[in-house]
Amino acid sequence: MxxxxxxxxxxxxxxxxxxxxxxxxxxxxxxxxxxxxxxxxxxxxxxxxxxxxxxxxxxxxxxxxxxxxxxxxxxxxxxxxxxxxxxxxxxxxxxxxxxxxxxxxxxxxxxxxxxxxxxxxxxxxxxxxxxxxxxxxxxxxxxxxxxxxxxxxxxxxxxxxxxxxxxxxxxxxxxxxxxxxxxxxDASGRLAGAAGFAQWAAGSAPPGSALHVLPLYVRVERYRRSGGRDAALDLHWVSEDATREADQAFHSWFTLTHRAERSLLDLNHLAHALWGALRFREAAQVFDALGPYCTPLPWACRAPGANGPDRAVEVFLQARTRSRSAAREGGRRP
CATH class of the missing domain: 1.25.40 (Serine Threonine Protein Phosphatase 5, Tetratricopeptide repeat)
Structure with missing residues (x-):
C-alpha cells in the first residue's frame, strides 16, 4: 500500500x-x-x-x-x-x-x-x-x-x-x-557488546525472522551516541558493514514476510538503512509497505534539536521521496 x-x-x-x-x-x-x-x-x-x-x-x-x-x-x-x-x-x-x-x-x-x-x-x-x-x-x-x-x-x-x-x-x-x-x-560509544549480540542473534535466526533487523538498531544507537558527528558525508550508513546489514535484513526478513508479521519499527529502521546505503529501489519497496505510517526513530537521530519530532517527519519524507524517485530512474544512484 x-x-x-x-x-x-x-x-x-x-x-x-x-x-x-x-x-x-x-x-x-x-x-x-x-x-x-x-x-x-x-x-x-x-x-x-x-x-x-x-x-x-x-x-x-x-x-x-x-x-x-x-x-x-x-x-x-x-x-x-x-x-x-x-x-x-x-x-x-x-x-x-x-x-x-x-x-x-x-x-x-x-x-x-x-x-x-x-x-x-x-x-x-x-x-x-x-x-x-x-x-x-x-x-x-x-x-x-x-x-x-x-x-x-x-x-x-x-x-x-x-x-x-x-x-x-x-x-x-x-x-x-x-x-x-x-x-x-558500554560507555565507549562503540557498543561492542550490543553489536556482538545483534550479529550473533541475526546469524542464528532462521529466514523470515525479525532478528535479522537487530544490527540496524545498534547502528542507529551508535550514530546517536556519536552526536551525528559523521553526518556530513553519511559514511556511517554507506560503509561495507552498513550496506551488508541493510541487504541482509531486506533479503532475509522483508522479502520473506507478510505485512501482518512486520513491526512498524522494523520497517522504519530498514527503510532508513536502505536509504542511507543508497539502496533506493529496495528502500522504496519498504516505504510502500509502510503505507501511511512512520515512527519517530530512527529518523529523529538525523534530526537533533528542539524541533526534533517535526524534523524527523521531514527527514522521513525526504528519504521516501528520494528513494521512490531514484527507484523510478534506475534503482541506485551514486
Whole structure:
C-alpha cells in the first residue's frame, strides 16, 4: 500500500493492525471487553507479544486492567496484562528518575514472576522480566550476570532470554530487551557488546525472522551516541558493514514476510538503512509497505534539536521521496 504522493505519515502504535486499533480506542475510553476479546482471538506468539506490549503502553496510565482483574480474577490474559502494565510503569518511572522507581520495580517483578506460573507456556512474562533487568544498573541480581552462550558475548540475563526463547524461539521483543540491557554497559560509544549480540542473534535466526533487523538498531544507537558527528558525508550508513546489514535484513526478513508479521519499527529502521546505503529501489519497496505510517526513530537521530519530532517527519519524507524517485530512474544512484 502506497501513501498518496507526498502525504505526511502519522505515528500509530497499532499500525496496520485494525483490530488492535479498535481495542485501543475502547481501552482509552475505560472499557476492557474489547481488549479481552482481541487477546482471545490472538493466535500467534508474535502477535500476542506485540499486542500486549502496545495495549500495556496505553493502559499504564489507567485502571482498566485492574478493573478487568477485579471482574475476572482467574483470567490468565488479565494476569499477563497486569504484569505488562506494572513493568511499563516501572520503566517509565526509571526514565523519569521518579522517586517511586524502586517500589514500582518490585511491583513489576512480582507481577511478572506470578505470571510465569499462571501462564507457564507464555513468553511474555519472561520478556517482562528481561525488560526490568535494565533497571539493575549495577547487576546486583545474579540472574542479570549469567555467563553467555558464546565466549565473545557479554554476561547478562541470558537465563531469562533462554526462558522466553524456549516458549517462542527468536522472540523479537525478548532480543530487543536484551539489547536495551546491554546498551548502558558500554560507555565507549562503540557498543561492542550490543553489536556482538545483534550479529550473533541475526546469524542464528532462521529466514523470515525479525532478528535479522537487530544490527540496524545498534547502528542507529551508535550514530546517536556519536552526536551525528559523521553526518556530513553519511559514511556511517554507506560503509561495507552498513550496506551488508541493510541487504541482509531486506533479503532475509522483508522479502520473506507478510505485512501482518512486520513491526512498524522494523520497517522504519530498514527503510532508513536502505536509504542511507543508497539502496533506493529496495528502500522504496519498504516505504510502500509502510503505507501511511512512520515512527519517530530512527529518523529523529538525523534530526537533533528542539524541533526534533517535526524534523524527523521531514527527514522521513525526504528519504521516501528520494528513494521512490531514484527507484523510478534506475534503482541506485551514486
Amino acid at each position: 502506497r501513501s498518496a504522493g507526498g502525504a505526511r505519515p502519522a505515528y500509530d502504535p497499532a499500525g496496520h493492525d485494525g483490530a488492535l486499533r479498535a481495542a485501543l480506542q475502547e481501552l482509552r475510553a475505560g472499557r476492557w471487553m474489547s481488549m479481552r476479546t482481541l487477546l482471545e482471538q490472538t493466535t500467534t506468539w508474535w502477535q500476542w507479544t506485540q499486542r500486549t506490549q502496545v495495549l500495556a503502553a496505553a493502559a499504564a496510565g489507567t485502571d482498566v486492567v485492574r478493573a478487568w482483574r477485579a471482574e475476572e480474577p482467574h483470567s490468565v490474559a488479565a494476569a499477563v496484562m497486569h504484569a505488562r502494565v506494572a513493568v511499563e510503569r516501572a520503566l517509565r518511572a526509571h526514565r523519569e528518575d521518579h522517586r517511586r522507581t524502586r517500589e514500582l520495580w518490585r511491583e513489576g517483578w512480582h507481577a511478572s514472576d506470578t505470571a510465569t506460573r499462571v501462564a507457564p507456556h507464555d513468553p511474555v512474562p519472561w520478556v517482562c522480566l528481561l525488560a526490568l533487568a535494565r533497571l539493575d544498573g549495577e547487576r546486583h541480581w545474579a540472574q542479570h550476570r549469567v555467563a553467555p552462550p558464546e565466549p565473545m558475548l557479554p554476561p547478562g540475563p541470558w537465563g531469562l532470554l533462554a526462558q522466553a526463547a524456549e516458549r517462542d524461539p527468536y522472540n523479537r521483543e525478548a532480543h530487543h530487551r536484551m539489547l536495551q540491557f546491554l546498551y548502558p554497559r
